[in-house]
Amino acid sequence: xxxSLRVMAPNRIVWNSEVGEIILSTNSxxxxxxxxxxxxxxxxxxxxxxxxxxxxxxAMASMGGFAMIDNNQVTILVNEAEVSDEIDPIEAQKDYEVxxxxxxxxxxxxxxxxxxxxxxxxxxxxxxxxxxxxxHLPRLQE
Amino acid sequence: MASSSVRRGVSRLSHLxxxxxPLASSAHSCSGRCPGLSSGELAPFGSRMASSQIVxxxxxxxxxxxxxxxxxxxxxxxxxxxxxVKAENSRGFWQPFVALLGDHPDIESKKNVILTISSDxxxxxxxxxxxxxxSKAMFTLSASEEPAKYVILGxxxxxxxxxxxxxxxxMVVTDIQKMPINFTQIxxxxxEILKNVEFDTIKIIYNKFGSVVSFLPSVATIPSPEVIARExxxxxxxxxxxxxxxxxxxxxxxxLQNLSEFQFAAMLFNASLENACSEQGARMSAMDSSTxxxxxxxxxxxxxxxxxxxxxxxxxxxxxxSGAAALEAAS
Numbered sequence: 001x002x003x004s005l006r007v008m009a010p011n012r013i014v015w016n017s018e019v020g021e022i023i024l025s026t027n028s029x030x031x032x033x034x035x036x037x038x039x040x041x042x043x044x045x046x047x048x049x050x051x052x053x054x055x056x057x058x059a060m061a062s063m064g065g066f067a068m069i070d071n072n073q074v075t076i077l078v079n080e081a082e083v084s085d086e087i088d089p090i091e092a093q094k095d096y097e098v099x100x101x102x103x104x105x106x107x108x109x110x111x112x113x114x115x116x117x118x119x120x121x122x123x124x125x126x127x128x129x130x131x132x133x134x135x136h137l138p139r140l141q142e
Numbered sequence: 143m144a145s146s147s148v149r150r151g152v153s154r155l156s157h158l159x160x161x162x163x164p165l166a167s168s169a170h171s172c173s174g175r176c177p178g179l180s181s182g183e184l185a186p187f188g189s190r191m192a193s194s195q196i197v198x199x200x201x202x203x204x205x206x207x208x209x210x211x212x213x214x215x216x217x218x219x220x221x222x223x224x225x226x227v228k229a230e231n232s233r234g235f236w237q238p239f240v241a242l243l244g245d246h247p248d249i250e251s252k253k254n255v256i257l258t259i260s261s262d263x264x265x266x267x268x269x270x271x272x273x274x275x276x277s278k279a280m281f282t283l284s285a286s287e288e289p290a291k292y293v294i295l296g297x298x299x300x301x302x303x304x305x306x307x308x309x310x311x312x313m314v315v316t317d318i319q320k321m322p323i324n325f326t327q328i329x330x331x332x333x334e335i336l337k338n339v340e341f342d343t344i345k346i347i348y349n350k351f352g353s354v355v356s357f358l359p360s361v362a363t364i365p366s367p368e369v370i371a372r373e374x375x376x377x378x379x380x381x382x383x384x385x386x387x388x389x390x391x392x393x394x395x396x397x398l399q400n401l402s403e404f405q406f407a408a409m410l411f412n413a414s415l416e417n418a419c420s421e422q423g424a425r426m427s428a429m430d431s432s433t434x435x436x437x438x439x440x441x442x443x444x445x446x447x448x449x450x451x452x453x454x455x456x457x458x459x460x461x462x463x464s465g466a467a468a469l470e471a472a473s
Contacts, residue, residue, distance in 0.1 A: 009235075
């Protein structure tokens with residue numbers, strides 16, 4: 001008996017084949033799924049899941065989602081996922097550092113936008129008063 | 143049809159020329175009567191009727207319109223190809239939700255929210271009007287103690303719904319198409335909606351992309367976590383949910399809430415992509431038919447132009463010959 005596993009991200013199918021065993025990481029710990037598991041619906045944390053297929057274990061990193069298990073059909077819906085053999089460690093390290101810099105920049109800009117959101121109330125009142133005044137001026141004859 | 147109006151114009155003008163003497167005033171009066179001349183446009187001096195100059199100007203503008211609409215059609219076709227792939231890939235994302243929770247448009251709910259997805263730009267055929275028509279129909283159908291509320295995505299839907307349902311609009315999101323649609327952006331929008339709008343069910347109204355010529359208005363129903371919990375008890379519509387062991391959170395309610403939010407984001411993602419595909423497809427066919435109309439118009443104008451050119455040549459010949467004959471008769 002095997003489990004048929006489908007892992008889906010919003011823009012592509014990450015995994016679609018039959019496997020022997022899955023280990024998922026949820027926010028209440030890790031769950032092992034073997035064939036003939038009871039129906040289960042669980043939320044997945046951002047983390048690494050392990051999949052055993054044909055005697056080989058592979059790892060998959062996922063950015064949170066849901067897993068539904070019913071009748072040996074496992075469906076995992078994730079925001080984004082990557083299987084370990086598709087990941088290049090050097091590139092991943094570079095991406096990580098770039099992402100950290102962008103995060104710092106974004107935090108700074110977020111604070112700036114929040115400050116700006118408090119500003120508009122200062123000029124919106126005089127502006128609306130000026131506009132209503134203009135609307136009440138007599139219209140020129142054409 | 144064009145030729146008979148041209149001939150009528152000629153007879154009207156010849157009547158004018160007999161009655162008024164100076165050429166200047168006839169030019170003025172013929173600008174009011176001459177077909178093809180708009181008010182304020184004076185026929186060039188010495189011309190006789192629906193002048194070839196004016197028809198030529200019209201032909202130039204119709205030709206440039208034809209080129210523009212042809213280019214717009216090709217742009218829409220290339221954009222369609224890109225979005226279509228994404229839309230098809232996103233279909234697999236919400237199907238497990240429907241397999242788990244089913245699709246129950248008739249679920250009982252008091253607070254209904256209608257989410258209309260429309261485009262930001264126009265010239266895309268009738269899809270926005272169809273969406274708005276369906277939203278209004280849903281609005282009247284879902285009448286319960288509280289009137290339903292609108293959440294609108296897209297400029298065109300907002301403009302149309304503001305006309306008569308302004309007080310029922312709760313939230314408007316525009317300019318979504320400034321960058322290509324991706325899941326992160328949609329989940330932010332979904333987040334905002336969930337924060338600011340109370341609902342029992344959300345009905346997403348969008349145009350599902352059938353093919354380049356067929357767009358089906360569709361509605362996707364998303365119940366809130368409380369409704370899911372209520373219906374998953376015995377006798378409700380989501381009874382099969384009970385057979386699932388629910389893990390992964392501190393409580394079943396928390397998992398159901400996350401599930402409902404995720405389902406909403408997934409459905410909204412697919413609905414926006416399908417609507418974007420339909421928009422490009424509708425724009426393609428609208429631009430195609432306007433290109434065809436422009437070439438038909440161009441043909442008619444060419445005939446008109448040739449006739450007017452020939453008529454003016456003939457009148458000049460007649461004048462010359464009658465002048466020469468008069469001289470001969472006098473001598």
